[in-house]
Amino acid sequence: MIPLMHPALVRTQAFINGDWYSAVSQKTFAVNNPATGELIAQVADLSSLDAQHAIESAAIAQPVWAQKTAKERSILLRRWFDLVMENQADLAQILTAEQGKPIAESMAEIAYGASYIEWFAEQAKRINGDIIPPSRSNQRISVLQQPVGVVATITPWNFPNAMLARKLAPALAAGCTVVAKPAAETPFSALALAQLAQQAGIPAGVINIVTSSDAPAIGAEFTGHPAVRKISFTGSTAVGKLLIQQCAADVKRITLELGGNAPFIVFDDADIDAAVAGAMVAKFRNAGQTCVCANRFYVQRSIYNAFSAKLSAAMQELCVGNGVNEQVSVGPLISAAAIQKVQQLVDDAIAKGAVVSCQIPVNIEKGYFYPPTLLTNVSVDSDLLEAEIFGPVAALIPFDTEADVIAQANCSVYGLAAYCYTRDYQRIQRLTEELQTGMLGINTGLISNEMAPFGGIKQSGWGREGSIYGLDDYLNIKYINESF
Ligand code: NAP
Numbered sequence: 001m002i003p004l005m006h007p008a009l010v011r012t013q014a015f016i017n018g019d020w021y022s023a024v025s026q027k028t029f030a031v032n033n034p035a036t037g038e039l040i041a042q043v044a045d046l047s048s049l050d051a052q053h054a055i056e057s058a059a060i061a062q063p064v065w066a067q068k069t070a071k072e073r074s075i076l077l078r079r080w081f082d083l084v085m086e087n088q089a090d091l092a093q094i095l096t097a098e099q100g101k102p103i104a105e106s107m108a109e110i111a112y113g114a115s116y117i118e119w120f121a122e123q124a125k126r127i128n129g130d131i132i133p134p135s136r137s138n139q140r141i142s143v144l145q146q147p148v149g150v151v152a153t154i155t156p157w158n159f160p161n162a163m164l165a166r167k168l169a170p171a172l173a174a175g176c177t178v179v180a181k182p183a184a185e186t187p188f189s190a191l192a193l194a195q196l197a198q199q200a201g202i203p204a205g206v207i208n209i210v211t212s213s214d215a216p217a218i219g220a221e222f223t224g225h226p227a228v229r230k231i232s233f234t235g236s237t238a239v240g241k242l243l244i245q246q247c248a249a250d251v252k253r254i255t256l257e258l259g260g261n262a263p264f265i266v267f268d269d270a271d272i273d274a275a276v277a278g279a280m281v282a283k284f285r286n287a288g289q290t291c292v293c294a295n296r297f298y299v300q301r302s303i304y305n306a307f308s309a310k311l312s313a314a315m316q317e318l319c320v321g322n323g324v325n326e327q328v329s330v331g332p333l334i335s336a337a338a339i340q341k342v343q344q345l346v347d348d349a350i351a352k353g354a355v356v357s358c359q360i361p362v363n364i365e366k367g368y369f370y371p372p373t374l375l376t377n378v379s380v381d382s383d384l385l386e387a388e389i390f391g392p393v394a395a396l397i398p399f400d401t402e403a404d405v406i407a408q409a410n411c412s413v414y415g416l417a418a419y420c421y422t423r424d425y426q427r428i429q430r431l432t433e434e435l436q437t438g439m440l441g442i443n444t445g446l447i448s449n450e451m452a453p454f455g456g457i458k459q460s461g462w463g464r465e466g467s468i469y470g471l472d473d474y475l476n477i478k479y480i481n482e483s484f
Pocket of ligand 1: 154155157158159163181183184185213214215217219220234236237239242257258259260291292388455460
């Protein structure tokens with residue numbers, strides 16, 4: 001049971017065409033609390049047939065939604081933002097119950113997700129066309145921006161509110177309607193968001209939530225259905241590649257927010273205390289389960305021991321436990337499989353020479369907890385320097401020169417986020433030019449906000465979310481050449 005001011009915010013049915021919807025098969029799947037392993041509730045387990053119904057509802061609603069004026073859509077989005085913030089505490093409780101993150105982080109995620117709704121409520125009114133000077137005097141060249149149509153979204157469990165809000169808000173602002181599949185581990189945040197959207201007056205069929213334990217079947221329906229004009233996916237690079245293949249058949253547009261392998265570079269001229277504070281945020285937020293998590297710490301050799309000692313000291317302040325307790329700063333991982341994967345990466349690093357310099361003990365019998373761990377002396381051929389750790393494990397590698405560390409940082413198939421700590425202005429200019437990344441934090445460990453374009457290069461994905469660029473993925477450009 002989740003203690004809420006408005007218990008009706010917890011829904012166990014899917015949401016299609018403005019109605020709560022059970023699977024035709026009447027099947028359900030269990031959703032458990034990762035901090036306790038206990039059942040939260042059984043949730044409707046939709047099939048591809050049910051997903052078709054959701055797509056058809058979104059297709060009927062789309063032209064009506066697009067015909068609303070930009071201002072009307074903006075007002076409804078703004079109302080939705082207000083309702084989300086009014087229910088922030090309840091939504092945070094739901095998020096912590098299904099995902100495990102500390103309640104303060106859940107409160108922050110709700111505000112973060114809502115900030116995209118607010119931002120795109122404003123941007124909805126600024127989807128302008130263009131008039132271009134023609135090559136002949138009896139011509140007019142104009143450009144219209146039109147909604148792509150029905151958008152299908154697939155989102156992960158690590159930010160079950162914000163990853164969905166970051167897609168729904170620009171899609172709706174542009175005049176698209178949405179069928180959304182949340183991760184099976186975390187459906188409740190998505191269902192609560194949809195309920196508040198309905199309460200805000202967003203019409204039936206504009207947002208549809210397809211809960212299912214069969215992601216491949218729903219993904220195949222979304223990518224294969226001709227009424228879906230665009231896919232927006234956040235998740236692993238492996239699934240992203242599969243979806244690209246599936247979209248190829250119909251040349252369906254796709255936006256991909258995929259995995260990362262962020263380097264966190266500390267130069268010897270850095271403010272070490274600030275770097276440690278940044279490292280704590282970039283590494284241990286959400287128990288290390290964020291796509292922009294610092295995955296590899298490169299520390300210049302002359303300050304390596306000092307940085308390691310201070311990071312180890314800061315880690316002593318971490319409190320691992322059930323995120324509902326306010327003193328907890330590190331919650332559980334999402335599943336037993338996640339613990340196993342992190343342990344494999346740590347074992348591999350140790351076998352290749354890494355030393356466990358610090359490990360915060362966890363004395364909890366239930367739930368999927370992993371002790372925050374600091375590894376030093378990490379060998380450059382360790383698997384965890386190539387794979388996403390997705391757990392509270394910091395791996396430290398010493399480096400000697402700027403050129404060396406840039407080469408090592410760029411030696412990854414991913415290019416999502418990178419962090420650097422230095423006080424040398426000219427070096428900052430060089431790093432800005434040379435690091436292969438979609439996002440770069442200089443002297444900060446926290447980079448996401450709704451005003452900035454979030455996204456990656458290389459195998460970290462295609463497209464950007466948030467910012468003035470965030471609407472582009474939901475709009476078609478139509479050029480008109482008018483002779484008179
Ligand atoms: P995942 O396995 O790729 O799952 C993500 C979503 O895809 C879930 O809804 C999942 O459903 C669904 N899915 C799984 N297999 C599918 C298939 N064959 N067809 C269609 N959908 C499928 O990723 P994850 O491990 O849950 O999430 C962590 C990953 O997300 C990390 O790589 C992280 O870096 C990335 N991420 C990236 C960003 C970004 O903005 N770049 C943000 C957050 C996370 P089920 O869960 O129901 O199986």
